[in-house]
Amino acid sequence: MTTPMFSLEVFPPKRNAPVGTIYDTLDGLEGLKPDFISVTYGHGTASDRTATARIAHTIRTEYGIPTVAHLTALYSDHEVIDHALEMFDEAGVQAVLALRGDYLPDQEPVGAFPHASDLVAYIREKRPDLKIFGACYPEGHYQAESLDEDIANLKKKVDAGASHLISQLFYDDDDFYRFLDKARAAGIDVPIEAGIMPVRGAKSVRRMAERNASRIPAKLNRILDKWADNPEALRAAGINYASDQITDLVAHGVDGIHLYTMNHPGGTRRIWQNVGCLFAR
Numbered sequence: 600m601t602t603p604m605f606s607l608e609v610f611p612p613k614r615n616a617p618v619g620t621i622y623d624t625l626d627g628l629e630g631l632k633p634d635f636i637s638v639t640y641g642h643g644t645a646s647d648r649t650a651t652a653r654i655a656h657t658i659r660t661e662y663g664i665p666t667v668a669h670l671t672a673l674y675s676d677h678e679v680i681d682h683a684l685e686m687f688d689e690a691g692v693q694a695v696l697a698l699r700g701d702y703l704p705d706q707e708p709v710g711a712f713p714h715a716s717d718l719v720a721y722i723r724e725k726r727p728d729l730k731i732f733g734a735c736y737p738e739g740h741y742q743a744e745s746l747d748e749d750i751a752n753l754k755k756k757v758d759a760g761a762s763h764l765i766s767q768l769f770y771d772d773d774d775f776y777r778f779l780d781k782a783r784a785a786g787i788d789v790p791i792e793a794g795i796m797p798v799r800g801a802k803s804v805r806r807m808a809e810r811n812a813s814r815i816p817a818k819l820n821r822i823l824d825k826w827a828d829n830p831e832a833l834r835a836a837g838i839n840y841a842s843d844q845i846t847d848l849v850a851h852g853v854d855g856i857h858l859y860t861m862n863h864p865g866g867t868r869r870i871w872q873n874v875g876c877l878f879a880r
């Protein structure tokens with residue numbers, strides 16, 4: 600039996616937060632044994648590039664953990680992407696997670712890379728040796744007409760050169776298994792990590808579910824209602840819910856688990872205490 604991968608995601612501190620807060624997050628994650636930590640990326644400004652590259656470099660050199668740098672396409676031209684790739688090279692990243700990004704209100708995209716697959720193809724040509732990751736959506740991307748259409752588009756991304764996929768968060772493992780069956784049937788045979796985001800606040804879960812057009816199962820709805828006004832109880836229930844999801848996914852033999860830490864190491868550590876032994880090598 601092969602051991603599934605275990606990876607984490609962090610984001611650069613918000614603009615008005617001291618850059619050093621990332622050390623609090625990374626120190627808090629010490630002792631966990633992720634295969635890699637991925638670092639998110641903004642919409643393509645110079646400071647987005649610097650922040651992602653700098654944090655990826657810190658994770659690799661100061662914490663000894665391989666890193667994956669996210670990179671978004673919509674608001675970038677070829678020059679911006681070239682610059683980002685140079686910075687990621689210098690940071691020694693293990694792979695780039697090539698994303699389209701979301702449309703910003705009142706801002707026209709550049710038009711160089713309309714879909715993530717266009718960015719994947721460009722990176723593949725520029726950097727044949729660099730590993731390229733892509734995103735996928737167990738419930739279908741919110742702009743796709745159907746899950747089947749989204750999976751057909753996902754196949755284009757894999758054919759363009761994405762050799763590893765990380766999923767959007769989801770709260771019902773059955774949605775992931777349905778997606779996985781369809782993706783495999785469509786000929787997508789690269790590793791697919793399941794993205795898990797522990798619940799922290801009822802409002803944020805509902806907001807995110809609406810934005811991503813994702814479903815909140817009845818079991819989770821009851822938890823959100825019951826402890827909406829008790830943050831400590833809700834966080835504890837969220838940790839148990841995420842731990843149960845991970846246990847079932849690992850029992851089903853998934854390729855890996857990608858935990859969205861939201862830069863909250865405390866909750867991540869508690870989940871690791873519950874499920875870390877499932878990833879023992």
Ligand code: FAD
Nearest residue numbers: 639640669698699700714715734740742743749752765767
């Ligand atoms: P795409 O793969 O381009 O898909 C977007 C839509 O276009 C889908 O509906 C798809 O079906 C359709 N489509 C794709 N290819 C084609 C095609 N060739 N022809 C026609 N239609 C097509 N956002 C950030 O800004 N920064 C981040 O760091 C970040 N990290 C993320 C990490 C993960 C694991 C995930 C799941 C998402 C992340 N996002 C991030 C959010 C992401 O940018 C959005 O979900 C975005 O709306 C879609 O990005 P994508 O790369 O999946 O796009």
